[in-house]
Amino acid sequence: MPSITRRRPRNPDGRAAVEARVLAATERLLREGIRFTDLGVQRIAAEAGVARSTFYTHFRDKTELLMRLAGTMRETSFGRTGEWSPAGPGDPLTTLTDVFADVIRIYRTYAPVLAAVSEVAAYDEVVREYWAAGLERFVARTVQALRVEQEAGRTPAGVDAETAGRLIVIGGDRFLADHVSATPADPETDAAAARELAATWWYGVYRRPA
Amino acid sequence: MPSITRRRPRNPDGRAAVEARVLAATERLLREGIRFTDLGVQRIAAEAGVARSTFYTHFRDKTELLMRLAGTMRETSFGRTGEWSPAGPGDPLTTLTDVFADVIRIYRTYAPVLAAVSEVAAYDEVVREYWAAGLERFVARTVQALRVEQEAGRTPAGVDAETAGRLIVIGGDRFLADHVSATPADPETDAAAARELAATWWYGVYRRPA
DNA sequence: CTCGTTGCCGGACACAGTGTCCGACATAGT
DNA sequence: ACTATGTCGGACACTGTGTCCGGCAACGAG
Incomplete structure (x- = not known):
């Protein structure tokens, strides 16, 4: 009978930490006066220190990011x-x-x-x-x-x-x-x-x- | 000495008529409830019955069109x-x-x-x-x-x-x-x-x- | 009539950003 | 060792914008 114990990542808050970084980065950029419409995902990702494709594993799109904020x-x-x-x-x-x-x-x-x-x-x-x-x-x-x-x-x-x-x-x-x-x-x-x-x-x- | 008489197009208001058509087309589309941001130049041009590239001979960009409106x-x-x-x-x-x-x-x-x-x-x-x-x-x-x-x-x-x-x-x-x-x-x-x-x-x- | 000008057409091209997908890699747990 | 998870970097398709170009129609001057 196979084991039913599930693996747990070492840091269960890892995903949440990345999301928090993205949200905080977005706020910083908005505070600098950049219009949300002019703010590209690549810029946000770079400011947060994550890959652009990673952004999309956390947020469906920029609108969802804004709704979270x-x-x-x-x-x-x-x-x-x-x-x-x-x-x-x-x-x-x-x-x-x-x-x-x-x-x-x-x-x-x-x-x-x-x-x-x-x-x-x-x-x-x-x-x-x-x-x-x-x-x-x-x-x-x-x-x-x-x-x-x-x-x-x-x-x-x-x-x-x-x-x-x-x-x-x-x-x-x-x-x-x-x-x-x-x-x-x-x-x-x-x-x-x-x-x-x-x-x-x-x-x-x-x-x-x- | 070359002639200094300039040619006049038959319809001196030709350009103005095209611009009026574009402006009217834009208004029609806005009245339909389409957001300006979602309204592409190709759509406006088609509604006005002109080529997209013609749009750009009359308006620098969509923003200029809006300012004219x-x-x-x-x-x-x-x-x-x-x-x-x-x-x-x-x-x-x-x-x-x-x-x-x-x-x-x-x-x-x-x-x-x-x-x-x-x-x-x-x-x-x-x-x-x-x-x-x-x-x-x-x-x-x-x-x-x-x-x-x-x-x-x-x-x-x-x-x-x-x-x-x-x-x-x-x-x-x-x-x-x-x-x-x-x-x-x-x-x-x-x-x-x-x-x-x-x-x-x-x-x-x-x-x-x- | 020819020739030149004007304005428009349709299409091609370069570019930027979005969203998706994928292989590689690091880390952690069993 | 093996497996699962999450991230990375990059490639790809797509869309719309803006620019450029050759071709064509209409018009006026000579």
């Missing part, structure tokens, strides 16, 4: 940003400002990856749907919060919650991407941006006059 | 959108709503070209600068209008005009692109979007409480 970013960062509620503790305009300050921090940290996702989303259906699904979750939360405020009579019934929610999330996303790419990482500039975002949505939407 | 769109459409002033005649919120209704109409008419420009701007420096320059003009006007309002005491001094201007233009642009791609061309939907845009910026920025 984006997934990692999402896991580590975007959890807290849906927590604000107009009825929560403290002054809601202040807490909304705090949330946007956090969001700006995240956008700054992940600016290159976010830019790459946004770039590829424009012409790749898979990435587009991935990105859109993420934004749609924020839209849904925002719309829900607006509806609660409307039922409580604090937000006027005349506010179109769906449209306003899309403006806040989709418009705000693009503004943030522009902000972090166009300004240096300066605490005062970012604080001012957080205040503007919070005040504009607060007075313009949540507490718009009837 | 965008230039034509701009000449014919965006002139009136900078004309609103908070101090102009009539109720400013109503006139701002009217302006946004017009803007939405333009975005709908040129949605495929706008999408293509936005798509390529993400990875091509020339297109990016072209697009950014256009938006920056709107930002500058908006900031100027806000400053006038602040000096007249109608907009609070606490509003960061530069940041708010960028939010209105850059955030608004992205919202509009999303709106026209995600919703059918319906007068009520577009009117609601125009109202939301106008009211959000009006109450959230121009007439934000001090």
